Amino acid sequence: MFAELLQYMLSGLTIGAIYALAGLGFSIIYNASHVINFAQGEFIMIGGMASATLTASGVPLPLAILIGCGGAMLVGVLVAKFAVERARNASTVTLIIITIGASIFLRGVAELVWGKDFKRLDAFSGETPIQFLGASMQPQSLWVVGTAAVLIVAIGLFFNRTLTGKAILATSHNRLAAQLVGIDVKRVVLASFALSAALGAIGGAVVAPITFSYTEMGIMLGLKGFTAAVLGGLGHGPGAVAGGLIVGVAEALGAGYISSAYKDAVAFVIILAVLLFMPNGLFGKRGTERV
Amino acid sequence: MKMLATTDLSPDTMSQARRVGPPILKVEHLSREFGGVLAIGDLSFTVAAGDIHSIIGPNGAGKTTLFNLVTGVYKPSGGRVLFDGADVSGMAPYRLAARGMSRTFQNLQIFFNMTALENVMVGRHLHLNTRLLPALFRFPSLVRKDREAKDRAAQLMADVGLEKYIDADAASMPYGALKRLEIARALASEPKLLLLDEPAAGLNATESREIDEVIKTVAATGVTIILVEHDMKMVMGISHRITALNQGRMLAEGTPQEVAANADVIAAYLGAAP
Amino acid sequence: MRKSLLATIAFTAMTAMTAVSGLLSGAAQAADPIKVGAIISATGPASFLGDPEKKVLELYADRINKAGGVDGRQVQLTVYDDGGAADKAASFTKRLIESDGVDVIVGGTTTAATMAAVPLVERAGVPFISLAGAVVIVEPVKKWVFKTPHTDRMAAEKVMEDMKKRGLTKLALLSEDSGFGKSGREQTVAVAKERGIELVADETYGAKDTDVTAQLTKIKNTAAAQAVLVFGLGQGPAVVTKNYRQLGMSLPLYQSHGVASKEYIRLAGGAAEGVRLPAAGLVVAAQLPDSDPQKKVVTEFTKVYEDSFNSEVSTFAGHAYDGLMIALDAVKRAGGTDKAKLRDAIEQTKGYVGTGGTVTMSPKDHMGLTLDAFHMVEVRQGDWSLVK
């Protein structure tokens, strides 16, 4: 009984860590530009595809991940520069469609470059399951959770300790004021896209050995990341991380104890229930409209 | 409400010849806090029907918060608001509008996705058939009343001096004209009580004087007006009574002359401690 | 002014539409080619079936044309990718019939796509050779519908035959929730009853699931189970296989013929070792005895495929090859592309030796394969090996 619960928790935490990274990506971009970037899932896909195909052609794994990460960052900056920045004053729904257009475009390019089939990436340290209190776990799960934890801590330090990080935070609080004190707001937006892309790509690379990589892998991961970000409160970094873990664990428990077919619905039921009582998510700011 | 008269009443005849009407609005021990900070604290005052009643005070005194509390945009943390004898504390703005209360905004709240005329026609909302089926199937009665509303809105725009903007998109109008458009829209709902939040802010001297005239003409038709304004010349010129606030609390109340002479008011405006 | 504006808009709209329709109808045709249409799931969850199918159709249409065509007529192939979606398959079928005016349709990679196309081809009267597995496609017999792969019932029979040989009688079933898997589940339940095999667990998973540990955990906790059968196609069974080993499960694992591609072994990696499944002789061409009538055909096809695409042949490539060859063979015998005659000719296919076995159709059998063309194979050291 306990072993079963533990098994579901482990599965949930693994996928939840990826949701958390994606949700963090959404939040970082939202903070800097008030855009919901629906192409966030494609950054994950780029990371997963690049690392799988590059290692298959003989590139050492760390280098492959680095290249994938760099590629995703470049793509992120391009999306920010040529699509999002030009449409700064467009309405929310227009911006949503622009980023969805970007995601379709990126999937199309990925299909052309890497093909439509599933790619396999070998697990980083073997596939011998680790037995743990009756549950068993892939070594790769440890990689996923560990990498996510390191990245999240690094992001926290980046925002609180470095000048660039503080500039991004300042921009999110008050764009105009940030501009007035000499922060290059445009560069902040570009930096936020690059940063989110990097998070997504690394997440994609570490999760690829578990899920396989394919050009559509980013769609659901991206949506779940969005759910995580909204659950935690848009723009609230630690909230997005918590949101991701909650969604991941709830999904795994739902699949185990309720119905595996309704697994994907769990995240959305939770988000609806939470928004019903907390319209700004679990940790979001409660603002009063100023008139 | 009658159509706005074009006759002018000078302030002098107004202040001397009038009698004080019954109370239309009573604010009792009203308070509101934001995250532990008191924006309005234990505030009580009464507005008499037919008056032009001004609220003054330095920036941050809580004037706009008070407006938002009275008109239902914010809910009070304590105390109550009586309108026409009924307790309306925390009542939704659209219900208050149905009872005869409307307002304008310090930061313009124009429907920029419509023409100027349509903006004013929205003000006729309460007097039109706004049900779904008649609208979908274009009942003749609805069309006829809508046409009347259009004429009425055009007349109101003329009354506030916006004739030439009748067909304009609201988004293409200058700031001064939009200020009046808000007044016309509010008037279209035929309020008994009209709250004007800094109607002259950002206007030049000529425009200010014109707004001044508009307010007086509206008041002359029997509409009670509560005014928040920084232009002291205007406030002193047209108000019957003035309530002065500082840091969310009552500082002084009385006729323009009384308030102008109040030492606390002068101190607050000069920034010294009272 | 207003009127002229509207007229301009209306005119522009119509010009645009006619321009688009010109674009859609394609280039002018050469003298009377044989028009073969195909709906293939070249992308999506069934892409590892559809992709080789598409390649093979294109390759052989090209080879046949270079060799002078069929009875002097060129083969004109139109392939649409349904992405694994049934509704897209239906709309492309409509397009093939109505707009492209094809003489025969090959395809429907998946059972769902095939079943979506069936009412359309039946109504229009176009011969249709499906490449999908489920028995529902040809049972009950539909006038215009044929298929090349072995059925899911045959797969279930073959698996249970093998279980009996190993002395196993209690089976846990895990099936995909769409077309092939659903039909496979039904057939497994029916065959199990006939053969006295007890079904002790019956779980399903989604075609796009990337984690099925929850379902496997339940099966793992079913003490009675002696073997596990997975009925699905595409990458899903590979995910199952990986999760299976990850949970440390060691019961014999069977898959269906829906994974008879090297792609499955590649994706599942070491986890696929020891997995058994029924498959056409094609995947074990070199291991077939020389006496096998298929040996020559499959050896040759394998060589052509692997030389052309530099990747290993799968049974799905073979299904597409069989479908195209049966269609073109029927064109020869029917003496043209009259649809009714072509249909009759396909139904009269006799002793055609293809990659799936020897095909002999009849008005009662629109597939024409028997169980002995089906071989039980096991994954050993990353390759298929014939279970003797």
Add this chain to the structure above:
Amino acid sequence: MNALLHGRLTGLLALGAVIAVLPAFLPNNFYLDIAILAGFNAVVCVGLNLLIGYAGQISLGHAGFFGIGAYASGVLVGVYGWPPILALLTGAVVVGLLAFLVAKPILRLKGHYLAMATLGIGIIVSIVLRTESGLTGGPDGMMVEPFKIFGFELYGEKVWYWVVGVLLIGVVWLSLNLIDSPMGRALRAVHGSEVAAEVVGVDTARFKVLVFVVSAVFASVAGSLFAHYAGLITPAKADFFKSIELVTMVVFGGMASTFGAVVGAVVLTLLPQALTVFQDYQQIVLGGILMATMVFMPKGLLPTLAALLPARRRA
């Protein structure tokens, strides 16, 4: 303000004329089929535009309502043997009630939170349709019987073209009526400034709920008829991508313009069909076109084109 965007009668006449002459230019049933699909999409988009374009509320879940309508018809007619028209009406009532129940709490949400909530509702609906395979046929969908009414059976592209044509004209007429009414102005006022609408007496919550229900019912009716026409429905018709497609049509054509919604639906239904000639580049071209249109024409196709023509004031 342009005749093209707001002219009631001229616009309707032009639409009617295009629908009337179009079949003469369509060489075969395949093109008729695309025209019919465009028509169905246009009906949904006209309704969705009332919500997005006029009232300014986002819905990323409208395909869910389309799907419920479609499956209501499929299941009630196919499994329970109801008359199609009764199934269609039942579907519309169910969708109306569902929309009413969810509208109140979720329309309090703003911007991206509302986007998230509506997206969630749409996805949940499509998952239910996919999973309850006993009734719905699961991921592969279900066959739907032809539409029969008064002993007539609607069958084939030639019949359905006119059914959808008339439906579209009717829906456009209703939409134009609504916009040009006190309620329509109230909706636009909600978009312009909720607080300003409230202080002149507009019960903003009521109108947001109403328009949400109306647009959901439009989608449901279109879904029901689509199910009978297509003969095959799958949960994909209710999923996230279909919702996104619908919103994109509205925004692409031009928000707050009924004819814009129609144009958007028609163009984006044709586009993927036309793009099949690009084969492997199809997605790249589609994504590129979406981005470019929204970046360079954020107001959408029709308003941007109209602005290029000489401006014309309304009398």
